[in-house]
Amino acid sequence: IAPYAKLGEVNFRITASANDKAEAKKLIEPVVNEFKNRFANKIFTTNEEETLEDVVVNLLLKNGLKLSTAESCTGGLLSGKIINVSGASKVFEEGFITYSNKAKEKYLKVNKESLDKYGAVSSQVAKEMVLGTAKKTGSQACIAITGLAGPEGGSKEKPVGLVYIAVFLNNNVEVKEYRFNGNRQSIRERTVVMALDLLRLSIINTL
Numbered sequence: 405i406a407p408y409a410k411l412g413e414v415n416f417r418i419t420a421s422a423n424d425k426a427e428a429k430k431l432i433e434p435v436v437n438e439f440k441n442r443f444a445n446k447i448f449t450t451n452e453e454e455t456l457e458d459v460v461v462n463l464l465l466k467n468g469l470k471l472s473t474a475e476s477c478t479g480g481l482l483s484g485k486i487i488n489v490s491g492a493s494k495v496f497e498e499g500f501i502t503y504s505n506k507a508k509e510k511y512l513k514v515n516k517e518s519l520d521k522y523g524a525v526s527s528q529v530a531k532e533m534v535l536g537t538a539k540k541t542g543s544q545a546c547i548a549i550t551g552l553a554g555p556e557g558g559s560k561e562k563p564v565g566l567v568y569i570a571v572f573l574n575n576n577v578e579v580k581e582y583r584f585n586g587n588r589q590s591i592r593e594r595t596v597v598m599a600l601d602l603l604r605l606s607i608i609n610t611l
Contacts, residue, residue, distance in 0.1 A: 405417070405418050405435070406419075411590055411593045411594050411597060412593070412594045412596075412597030412598060412601075413456070413597060415452075416439065417452075418432050418435050418436065419432075420432050436450055445605060445608055445609075448601065448604060455489075456597065456600050456601060456604070457485045457486055457488065457489050457600055458489055459604060460486070460600050460603055460604050460607075461486065461489040461491060461492055461495055463604060463607045463608070464495040464545065464607070465491065465494060465495055467607060467611050469495065469543075469544045469545045469573075469607070470495060470496075470497045470541075470542075470543040470544055470545065471486065471495050471496050471497065471543055471545045471546065471547070471603075472496075472497045472498040472499065472500075472537050472538070472540075472541040472543040472545075472546050473486075473498075473499045473500065473537070473546065473547045473548070473549075474499075474500045474502055474511075474512055474533045474534065474536070474537040474546070474547070474548040474549070475499070475500070475501050475502070475548075475549045476501075476502055476503055476508070476524065476533075476549055476550040476551065477549060477550065477551040477552065477553040477567065477591075477592060477595065478549050478551075478553075478592050478595050478596055478599075479501055479503065479592070480499065480501050481592055481593065481595075481596045482499075482547065482549065482595075482596045482599055482600070483496070483499030485596055485600065497541050497543050498537075498540075498541045498543070500512065500537065502533070505519050505524055508524065508529070508532075508533060511536075511540070512532070512533050512536030512537060512540065512548075513532075513536045513539070513540075514529055514532045514533055514536060515532060518532055523562065524550055525550050525551055525552050525562055525566055525567075525568065526550070526568065527568050527570075527579045527581060529550055529568075530548050530549070530550050530568035530569065530570040530579050531548075531570050531577055531579050533548035533550060533570060534546050534547065534548035534570035534571065534572045534577060534579075535572065535577065537572070538572045544573065544574055545571075545572065545573050545574075545603065545606075545607070546571070546572040546573075547569065547570070547571055547572075547599050547602075547603055548569070548570040548572075549567065549568070549569050549570075549595060549599055550567070550568050551565075551566055551567030551568060551582075551591070551595060552564050552565065552566050552567070553565075553588045553591045553592050553595075554587075554588050554591065555587070555588060563583070564591070565582075565583050565584040565585055565586070565591050566581070566582075566583055567581070567582045567583075567584060567591070567595050567598075568580070568581055568582075569582065569595070569598060569599045569602055571599075571602050571603050571606050573603075573606045573607065573610060573611075574610065574611075576610065578602070578606060580598075580602060582594075582595070582598055
């Protein structure tokens with residue numbers, strides 16, 4: 405068993421010595437089952453060819469859901485990941501990049517009072533972003549992201565790496581706070597991984 409760390413993910417490669425492929429698969433199967441028992445829905449696939457975004461698109465297709473996104477600090481990385489998947493056109497509707505406060509107000513109808521009181525990087529604004537996305541698009545599934553990717557702009561209360569991800573699914577909203585380290589690009593990439601996984605878990609747990 406060999407673990408391989410990636411941004412936001414850990415891959416485990418399980419190998420076995422045998423006379424043929426069928427025998428090796430038989431030896432590996434109990435180990436895979438034990439992983440499934442221990443980690444349950446933290447495992448998004450046992451197919452090494454399948455990515456997290458593949459899994460999410462397939463879940464959306466299976467459940468007849470349309471997806472729209474609103475991104476601030478990730479600037480389209482999330483929607484890009486989804487669109488990379490074959491068949492995404494059947495589930496992906498719209499993607500907004502609302503980097504400025506003005507854009508959040510204009511396109512997502514985020515309240516200026518919320519932006520002034522809590523700041524753009526806050527659970528309150530993330531929630532308003534995802535609700536605004538759902539209202540504007542009519543999508544059953546929506547994701548909104550707001551955060552500080554750095555390297556400038558952080559403070560003691562809101563350090564670089566602070567991110568809020570909101571998921572809207574069938575009229576329910578969940579907002580999660582994350583604190584990532586690393587450079588600007590790694591923070592943005594890890595945010596996308598967490599956003600995809602949060603949507604995956606939301607679909608699994610509620611549908």
